[in-house]
Every structure is written in structure tokens, then in C-alpha cells.
Amino acid sequence: MTLYCGCREMNRRSFLRTSGAVAILAATDVAGSESTAHAAALTQQARDALTPGEVISRMLAGNERFAAGNQKPRDFLAEQRASAAGQYPAAIALTCVDSRAPVEVICDLGIGDAFNARVAGNIVNDDILGSMEFACMVAGAKLVLVMGHTACGAVKGAIDDVVLGNLTGLVAKIRPAIRETAYKGQRTSANPEFVDQVARTNVTMAVKQIRERSPILREMETSGKIKVVGSMYDLATAKVTLV
Template identity: 60%
Template structure:
């Protein structure tokens, strides 16, 4: 499957999920089918939040996705290395950065929370906070609209960070071997909104929604 075909498969899967008509996954059969090797279609960088499980909301099964889950769906060297394995070695075609609404990590970054090792993680989200125009007032988690602006910025910046810090993935995208896209999962409706993602050769930090 091409990256575009995988994306269309995910869109169809989410539509089934939202409609309450997911496929009947045959997990034990999938376990047997993938025991000898794995050939996932995509990798998904998503939040650790228990309400946003990628396989379920995209209606996929065992063996379909590489999952990189971390609070705030950010990336570091370990996650970048994992993604390079997923795409360069294992052949996944689509790379998705999926944020979600009402994200606790985003709220923590908005409020400047400091808590042990979480402090450094939230620091990686602060550039997304800074990108919200200064005329937006009440710049804290009390402002739901502000939180969602930061969450969207964070998805776009994570996509850009992947391109900037992984020459391997950037080159694969430039050659058309993979596609990198952003997305936002709504925890109230179950719907995934997908973002335009220009190719690495022309990508800018700001992208627009589809």
C-alpha cells in the first residue's frame, strides 16, 4: 500500500469508529499471523493519555501500527530512532503525529507546571505555547480555546522537529517513500481531524487543516 492509501484506510477506520460500526477484529488470528514477523502500515506518535488509543480510534488491528506514546506527543532522540527503524528498516509508509483535545500535558505546559522529570518534557511543548498570537488573552489551561491552539501548534511543531532532526526520515519523505502528517483526536466525539502536511522540501512550521 502507498502512504496515501494507508491514510485513506485510517480515515475510513476512524469514520467507522465514530459511527459505532468498527470492524470485528480477530485478535488471536492476528497474533498468529504476525508471530513470524511484523509489517506495520504506519507509525503513530501519540499521547500517553488513556482516552486516545490509536488502534481503536483508527479501527486497526494487531500488527498494523508502530506506536510511540508519550505525554504531549513530542519526540526525542529515542523516539526518532524508533521511527527511523519503523520506516527505514521495517518499511512503514505513513508517519502520523496525533495530538488530542483537552490534553493534560498541553495544559501543564500552558500553566508552567514543574514536577520532577515531567518538567523537561513540558519544556518541549512550550514553543507551541509561544506560537499562539500574543493578543490571545488568558494564556492558561482555564482557557479551553487557548489549550486547543497550543495542542494544534504542538502537532505541527512535532512534525517539523521530525523533519529537522531526522535526516533519514526527511530524505525518505522527499523521495516519496513515506508521508508525514499531523492529526488531532477529539476525545468528546471520537473524530480525528487530519492536517495538511507539505513535503519536506517545501514544509513550513505553519500548516493548515483539511
């Protein structure tokens, strides 16, 4: 009987010690999670230490991970909490509204890593330019990335001379890229190769327009503070390539 009571007492003490250890570990995990959350978003120090070229390399590396199915494990809620008090994005991307081409996903970026200006056909307008100037001159972004994509519906609409409300004026901004695209094959929206060639030309023209229409961004690029680059995203391969 005494032995039984002793064992019961020992089990009780063991349980209390174990419970205490679990409590300590739980508290440590919470603190660790909080520390992780604070480190989850890009900090100003980390962003400012990057060169424009390094920002490009990181985005392309992220795309390689995405295309291979090896994205980084992310806690988006931790990133949200870490960036709630301030943001230090390294880039601003001008991309199409196409639902299949979200730059944050296809370049394996987190919350707070990049600004994203989206408009059908990734066209340049005054509001987009103002947003880019804010992102780079005010917020400190190092890269302006224009990203077009294959099988772009806005490009097809421009080739087909679509007339539809406000879309009419939007696709008109893409038509110069059609004229600038040297292509000897079938120049219709039914030809995927031609559509993609026009989309590529549209990207290079957008990069040129950014430099021409924004003295602020042009000066920042000339002084090496930022880079303005164009790219294409292939919907079939999930790959981003610079143009």
C-alpha cells in the first residue's frame, strides 16, 4: 500500500514537472513566433542593403522556385503583422490584370516585398507613373519591373480593334506595339506567336515610356539608384524572362 502511494506521489510530481516544462516551451514558442513575425516582412535595413540588380536576381530566383514547385514556406499572417506598422518594398511591378499572372505569387514574394500596379495590358499612364515615383523616390523601392505575359487578352483586343466602353481607349494604347512588331506571319489574334510578339514589344515600349515620361525615374536610374526592366511571363511554363 505504501509502495502504491509512493508511486502515485512520484507520478504526480513527474506530471507537475512535465507540465511545467510544457508551459515553458509553450511560452518560448509564443515568443519565438512573435520574433519570427517581426522578421517576416522585409525591413528597411535589409531592403536598403540590396542593389537594384540583387532585387532582380531575387525575383527571378523566386520565380524559379515557383516554377519548380519549391516556394518558400510562408506565414502570411505573420507577414501582415510584421508589415502593419511600416512597409519597405524592394520593387514596384507594372503587370496585367490577368488572374493567372499575380507577380507576388509567381515570383514567390511575401506581403510587403513589392508594390504592384495592375492594369489590363500593363500599359503606362500618368497615374501609374505617379505610383512608380512614389514607390521609388518616396518609399525607397530599387526596381521598376514591367511584366507582360503570353496569351494576353488586352493585346488580342488591340489586334482585333475592340470597341467596348472604356476598354476602347485602353487597347488603343497598345496598338502602337502592333505597328512596331516586325512579324511576317499571320498578324491576327488567332496566331499565338504574333500575340506574344506584340505583348513583348508592348513591354519594351512601356519601359521606354517610363524613362521618357518620368524625369524622376530617369534620373534615379541614371544615378544607379534604381533599374527599370521589362519581362515576360509564360503562362504555359510558369517562367519569367527579362526582355
